[in-house]
Amino acid sequence: MSDPTTALPRDSRRVPITGDHSRVVIMGGGPGGYEAALTAARHGAETVLIEDRGVGGAAVLTDVVPSKTLIATAEVLDQVAGSQRLGIRDADTGAAPTAETLDVDLSAVNARVQSLAAAQSEDIRASLLAEGVEVVHGRGRLDGPDRVEVLDDEGRSVRVLEADVILLAVGARPRELADAPCDGERILNWTQLYALESLPEHLIVVGSGVTGAEFASAYRSLGSEVTLVSSRDKVLPGTDADAADVLEDAFARRGVTVRSRSRAAAARRSEDGVVVTLTTGEEITGSHVLMALGGIPNTADLGLFTAGVRVRESGHIETDRVSRTSVRGIYAAGDCTGVYPLASVAAMQGRIAMHHALGDAVNPLITSHISSAIFTSPEIAVVGVSEEDVRAGDVNAEVLVLGLDTNPRAKMQGITEGFVKLFVRPDSHTVLGAVVVAPRASELILPLTLAVTHRLTAEQVAGTFTVYPSLTGSLAEVARRQVLSQEG
Numbered sequence: 198m199s200d201p202t203t204a205l206p207r208d209s210r211r212v213p214i215t216g217d218h219s220r221v222v223i224m225g226g227g228p229g230g231y232e233a234a235l236t237a238a239r240h241g242a243e244t245v246l247i248e249d250r251g252v253g254g255a256a257v258l259t260d261v262v263p264s265k266t267l268i269a270t271a272e273v274l275d276q277v278a279g280s281q282r283l284g285i286r287d288a289d290t291g292a293a294p295t296a297e298t299l300d301v302d303l304s305a306v307n308a309r310v311q312s313l314a315a316a317q318s319e320d321i322r323a324s325l326l327a328e329g330v331e332v333v334h335g336r337g338r339l340d341g342p343d344r345v346e347v348l349d350d351e352g353r354s355v356r357v358l359e360a361d362v363i364l365l366a367v368g369a370r371p372r373e374l375a376d377a378p379c380d381g382e383r384i385l386n387w388t389q390l391y392a393l394e395s396l397p398e399h400l401i402v403v404g405s406g407v408t409g410a411e412f413a414s415a416y417r418s419l420g421s422e423v424t425l426v427s428s429r430d431k432v433l434p435g436t437d438a439d440a441a442d443v444l445e446d447a448f449a450r451r452g453v454t455v456r457s458r459s460r461a462a463a464a465r466r467s468e469d470g471v472v473v474t475l476t477t478g479e480e481i482t483g484s485h486v487l488m489a490l491g492g493i494p495n496t497a498d499l500g501l502f503t504a505g506v507r508v509r510e511s512g513h514i515e516t517d518r519v520s521r522t523s524v525r526g527i528y529a530a531g532d533c534t535g536v537y538p539l540a541s542v543a544a545m546q547g548r549i550a551m552h553h554a555l556g557d558a559v560n561p562l563i564t565s566h567i568s569s570a571i572f573t574s575p576e577i578a579v580v581g582v583s584e585e586d587v588r589a590g591d592v593n594a595e596v597l598v599l600g601l602d603t604n605p606r607a608k609m610q611g612i613t614e615g616f617v618k619l620f621v622r623p624d625s626h627t628v629l630g631a632v633v634v635a636p637r638a639s640e641l642i643l644p645l646t647l648a649v650t651h652r653l654t655a656e657q658v659a660g661t662f663t664v665y666p667s668l669t670g671s672l673a674e675v676a677r678r679q680v681l682s683q684e685g
Contacts, residue, residue, distance in 0.1 A: 222345045222358050224337035225366035227254025228540040229530030231321050233364050233547030238328040240555045247337040253318040255368050256540045259388035266310045268572045271418035275574050282611035301419045304394040339500030342524050362554040369492035369532035376463035383471045384464050385487050397421045397485040401473050403461040404489035405432040407571050414573040417453050424454040437632045440577045494533040518561035520550035568646040570639035575615050578642035581630025581649040582620050594620040594629050599675035606666035617675045626654040655679040
């Protein structure tokens with residue numbers, strides 16, 4: 198598989214378009230598409246966005262916004278479950294509160310999830326219309342390198358658009374097992390969870406990547422019995438090993454059953470639930486099963502071959518660091534490119550594509566500057582190089598670790614799990630990467646992302662004022678350890 202950030206051949210490079218009358222046609226209304234549309238319109242281009250599911254795409258309607266809204270409810274129950282350490286007791290019984298003493302109305306939770314997703318979609322649509330973007334309902338298909346055919350819901354051609362610039366931002370869909378077809382009732386993919394009206398008694402989650410880990414964590418907090426089927430030795434393969442260990446310990450403490458080194462072969466409905474069959478022949482029974490097996494790019498039947506757009510064996514569209522494909526004037530962004538399956542990356546790719554295509558100054562995508570988070574309990578956030586890179590000898594860095602158990606704010610809040618880890622270059626002391634495991638690690642990673650992006654040193658991070666007491670104090674404190682080691 199080729200590096201998705203590698204520059205494409207010279208003859209594919211786009212000559213920047215100048216003037217206010219270029220036409221940009223965008224296929225897909227997710228973060229890559231709508232951010233590109235806003236950027237193009239603000240540059241004065243005539244901009245058309247084609248989307249068949251709703252503005253915001255899967256990220257807003259069935260993926261990121263819904264899942265994180267559900268997780269927000271689970272976080273409240275986590276806080277309740279741990280509040281006995283803070284001296285909180287039930288007013289009537291005097292017993293310590295637990296998540297099990299509360300009832301979760303999943304129908305109400307999911308109604309809120311869907312309402313917020315719809316509201317976010319409408320907000321984005323309003324922003325697009327305010328900037329003069331034409332939003333067309335339908336599905337786009339390339340009709341050569343500078344034409345896009347619009348298809349209706351029945352697949353009929355209803356319109357053909359000429360384009361100076363085309364952006365492909367068609368996203369991805371959940372991967373399913375052939376012997377475990379999702380029915381939206383008992384055998385589910387992650388887009389179908391929000392139709393449930395009652396909490397699963399026993400949810401089997403197949404897949405221990407980011408999606409599987411997040412939903413296993415959330416549904417356990419909501420009160421479901423959860424079994425996580427993992428084909429690997431650890432959950433979250435590819436994530437920082439120490440962070441994965443903390444999460445596995447948290448799963449064990451909270452009662453999540455992890456079946457490591459197990460692979461699902463099939464799933465079927467039983468009289469009152471589901472049966473998941475492993476490749477060993479063993480069967481696991483539950484009330485519902487979530488198939489969290491990654492995504493497949495929506496690149497079939499887009500006219501890519503006809504237009505000459507190169508695609509990898511995985512089905513992902515080849516792009517360089519400014520989102521160009523192999524065809525002049527055609528760009529791609531988001532999950533269909535396989536760079537990183539993150540809404541933030543899709544949005545950045547879309548903006549970069551339009552800045553480049555319309556002749557503006559542009560900073561290419563640098564993957565080492567991308568921060569990401571896993572919304573489990575506790576959260577895990579990372580940026581830059583990893584400890585695996587250091588151990589493999591690919592990066593020369595000192596590894597600095599500080600547990601949150603020494604942080605005064607963590608003690609006040611009853612936080613007992615988590616750490617901050619920095620990777621610092623020994624000679625220049627430049628911050629190369631970081632890992633944060635903590636509640637709201639997704640928020641705490643930003644200062645360290647700034648440090649990596651702007652090549653700050655450990656001394657600069659350590660010398661920055663932090664609020665006392667705060668969890669961010671540990672970000673400066675771990676950097677201070679590098680400074681003290683040099684002084685010693």
